[in-house]
Amino acid sequence: MNPPIRFLHELSRALAASSLYGPQHPARYKAINTCYEALRALQVEDEEPSFSFLGRDVVYGYDAIRELQDWEWSDRFATIGVQRIEVTADVSPDEFAIFIEDVHARLIATPNGGIGATGANGDAAGRGPLQSENLSRQTAIRFGPIGIQGATTGGGSVEPAMIDVPVSLDEESEAIRYIHSQVASDEAVPLVEAEAVVRSLSGALHSDGQMLIPLLKLKSFDQYTTTHSINVSVLSMALAEALGNNPRDVRIMGVAGLLHDLGKVRVPPEILSKPGSLSPEERELLERHPSDGARIILNSDRRLTLPAAVAFEHHIMINGGGYPRRHFARDCHYASTVVHVCDVYDALHTDRPYRAAWPSAKALHYIERRAEREFDPVVAGAFIALMRKNERGLES
Numbered sequence: 001m002n003p004p005i006r007f008l009h010e011l012s013r014a015l016a017a018s019s020l021y022g023p024q025h026p027a028r029y030k031a032i033n034t035c036y037e038a039l040r041a042l043q044v045e046d047e048e049p050s051f052s053f054l055g056r057d058v059v060y061g062y063d064a065i066r067e068l069q070d071w072e073w074s075d076r077f078a079t080i081g082v083q084r085i086e087v088t089a090d091v092s093p094d095e096f097a098i099f100i101e102d103v104h105a106r107l108i109a110t111p112n113g114g115i116g117a118t119g120a121n122g123d124a125a126g127r128g129p130l131q132s133e134n135l136s137r138q139t140a141i142r143f144g145p146i147g148i149q150g151a152t153t154g155g156g157s158v159e160p161a162m163i164d165v166p167v168s169l170d171e172e173s174e175a176i177r178y179i180h181s182q183v184a185s186d187e188a189v190p191l192v193e194a195e196a197v198v199r200s201l202s203g204a205l206h207s208d209g210q211m212l213i214p215l216l217k218l219k220s221f222d223q224y225t226t227t228h229s230i231n232v233s234v235l236s237m238a239l240a241e242a243l244g245n246n247p248r249d250v251r252i253m254g255v256a257g258l259l260h261d262l263g264k265v266r267v268p269p270e271i272l273s274k275p276g277s278l279s280p281e282e283r284e285l286l287e288r289h290p291s292d293g294a295r296i297i298l299n300s301d302r303r304l305t306l307p308a309a310v311a312f313e314h315h316i317m318i319n320g321g322g323y324p325r326r327h328f329a330r331d332c333h334y335a336s337t338v339v340h341v342c343d344v345y346d347a348l349h350t351d352r353p354y355r356a357a358w359p360s361a362k363a364l365h366y367i368e369r370r371a372e373r374e375f376d377p378v379v380a381g382a383f384i385a386l387m388r389k390n391e392r393g394l395e396s
Ligand SMILES: [Fe+2]
Pocket: 260, 261, 289, 314, 315
């Protein structure tokens, strides 16, 4: 068994032993010690190992561990808000024991965490802070949600003004086409270009000192993914700002919105533009795009854990429906709920080969009706308020 897989197996054993035996029991002590040794053995070849748990995938560093696809503990870790574990230096045995204790405490405190259920504790939904220094009280071994700083109260300071303005965003569209072509030919995600597009869209959003939401109109069906990526990025930033996120987190949401459908580069174009309903086989191919997208993003840059989580989760509904299906019900990351609403709105508000674009009011009504079932009600409510305010701005 290779060292990262061995470490994860020993980790699951140590956590299981922690729930079976009391704190002083030798079996518990032994399991923790064996896991600690497995970590030290891993650190001989990789001083700073990191793991991300994305539903059915476990990602070690840049790569998904094929042997651990569908590993039940991956979903379990994500469920308790441990979507990422980073080891950044030598860990002492005491530090390691505290780490196990902390993760175990989350397991027993989280419904569906897999071991026990004694009420909620902490924030397992990824609403906690992103900064790794805040991931946990440890310094050498850190764990927690893949995340951003949670929404704060107070809302954005910039008033929205208009939507559907006739804008071209030609350079941004060109950059997105370049990003998709690079990814389609198995190159890494050109992150510099992606960040440049987001900076530029953020500027377009704030021209004239007020929030202007420049949504692109689809010119031809084969441009859908480009247009849609830009619109979802812009909408996600506007919504994140309206929810009170700080500028840095707003931009991270912009990157996540821009890259959320990247996995579609692996879906045959004839499926993406099929006018009729999809066969079960075609649907299966289409529904791979979230996990493909997450893998492409993480393989490109391990720092992009948040956009990868959003790519993976953006079709998962708040009631657990949607896809990819998961072994345990759990909340999606806060950023995924933001991008999800924006994604559905833009898809409904755009002409598709199988139906005409819905008017904005009809799309908003759809979102309103499906809040609590499909969408996070707070996020959906903020989105509807933001867009209706825009519409009123347009009328006045
Ligand atoms: Fe999608």
